[in-house]
Amino acid sequence: MASGIPIGAEDRVFVLTGAGVSAESGIPTFRGAGGVWQGYRFEDVASPHAWRRDPALVWRFYSMRRRAAADKRPNPAHLALADLEKRLGERLFLCTQNVDELHELAGSLRAVHMHGQLFMSRCDSCERPPFEDRRSYDSLDEIPQCECGGRIRPHICWFGEMPFELEPIFAALEKATLFLAVGTSGVVEPAASFVAHATGRVRTCYVGPEKPANAAMFDEIFLGKAGELLPRLFSTASIAR
Ligand code: NAD
Ligand code: ZN
Numbered sequence: 001m002a003s004g005i006p007i008g009a010e011d012r013v014f015v016l017t018g019a020g021v022s023a024e025s026g027i028p029t030f031r032g033a034g035g036v037w038q039g040y041r042f043e044d045v046a047s048p049h050a051w052r053r054d055p056a057l058v059w060r061f062y063s064m065r066r067r068a069a070a071d072k073r074p075n076p077a078h079l080a081l082a083d084l085e086k087r088l089g090e091r092l093f094l095c096t097q098n099v100d101e102l103h104e105l106a107g108s109l110r111a112v113h114m115h116g117q118l119f120m121s122r123c124d125s126c127e128r129p130p131f132e133d134r135r136s137y138d139s140l141d142e143i144p145q146c147e148c149g150g151r152i153r154p155h156i157c158w159f160g161e162m163p164f165e166l167e168p169i170f171a172a173l174e175k176a177t178l179f180l181a182v183g184t185s186g187v188v189e190p191a192a193s194f195v196a197h198a199t200g201r202v203r204t205c206y207v208g209p210e211k212p213a214n215a216a217m218f219d220e221i222f223l224g225k226a227g228e229l230l231p232r233l234f235s236t237a238s239i240a241r
Contacts, residue, residue, distance in 0.1 A: 004232065005205060007178065007239045013088060014176035015081060016194055017096040017103070020183020020208050024075040024227040025102055027068070031185050047159045051124065055151060056140040062118070062154045063136035069100050069118055070134070077182065077226035078106035084234050085109065093172035095165075097184060097191050099156055114163040114191065116156040125150025163190065173197045179204045183226050186212030207233070 007013060019029035030042065044050055045061040074082075085092045085108050094111045096103055099118040103111040121133035123146035133152075137143050144152045157163045173179075179198035186192045195217040198204050206218045207229050215221060222229050 004235050005178070005180070007088070007234075011177045012091045012093070012172075012175050013084070013178045013180065014093045014172055014194075014198070015084075015095065016179075016181045016184060016191060017081070017094070017098060018182065018184025018188075018191070019098060020185075021077050021081075021096075021226050022072070022075075022098055022100055022102050023183065024077065024225060025072045025100075027072055027100055027102075029183075029185075043159060046156065048161065051153060051158070055143060055153070056137075058154070059137040059143055062156070063138055065099075066118055066134065066136060072100065072102065074102045074106035075227040077230045078102045078108070080230035080234055082107035087239055093169075093176070095169055095172070095191075095194075097188065112165050112169060114157070114165055114169060116154070116164060118154070118156070120155035121152045122155045123148060123150040124153040130155040166190070169194075170197070177202050180207065181205070181212070181218070182207045182230065184208070184212060186214035186217075 019027070023029050040061050045058050051058050081094060081103065085094065094103065094108055096111050096113055097115050099113065099116055101117065101119060119132060119134050120130045122128065122130040126146060126148040128146060128148070146152060173194055176198060179195055179202055181195060184191065192214050195204050195214060199217050203220070204218045205220045205222065206212055206215065207222045207224070207226055209223060209225055211221060222233065
């Protein structure tokens, strides 16, 4: 049985989650599906180029992902992180690469979605803020237009686009005294390099069933499923009050 990760009263914890944290909820990971999601290659449907070339195809892909995610429930890993937030408050910074809403459904109030959110859309032309949107758009004439004439697109950070919220993310990395990555393959930048900002300065841990590509950057690797390991790693006993 893995021993816990002790958290002191002054510790500030930065948690980075990836697709692996939602795997036990039935949402396929990027790699697990061999880079192909139900017949689509991510690169073909998740880029500004794809959006310009064939917006209906892009929306068919994201509509399918919305339908697939709609009935998924948080697993014990999401619940353990929500519980950790309750205990640490602002001393926990939860940064997720996931676009699903399972952290929120588990009770996390402040998850930062650096790659956007599946159930939000925004205009592709103007500054109108992103809005909640659970609809499916399966053909070109279903795609809504903004008042400005722009098209409504998924609020997702596509290949080649700048992730969201990098300023608060790097500020939190600076302050962190413990860095934990969960279920992320350590390939997609810039998230894969977050651990490098912490290495040598703070304790860095990884949780997942296999070593990530950036394994050398971690002090400790806990091999196993997030849903099984996280509730034990953060047992009440390991947190100083
Ligand atoms: P990834 O698919 O590249 O890697 C997933 C990692 O999760 C792997 O290292 C795998 O070993 C690990 N894993 C598998 N089962 C696990 C479990 N039960 N517990 C813990 N870890 C487990 O995912 P990534 O590193 O997040 O990067 C892929 C990109 O694709 C991200 O940008 C993400 O936005 C996107 N994506 C998101 C979702 C989602 O929102 N749920 C799903 C697929 C892809
Ligand atoms: Zn607009």
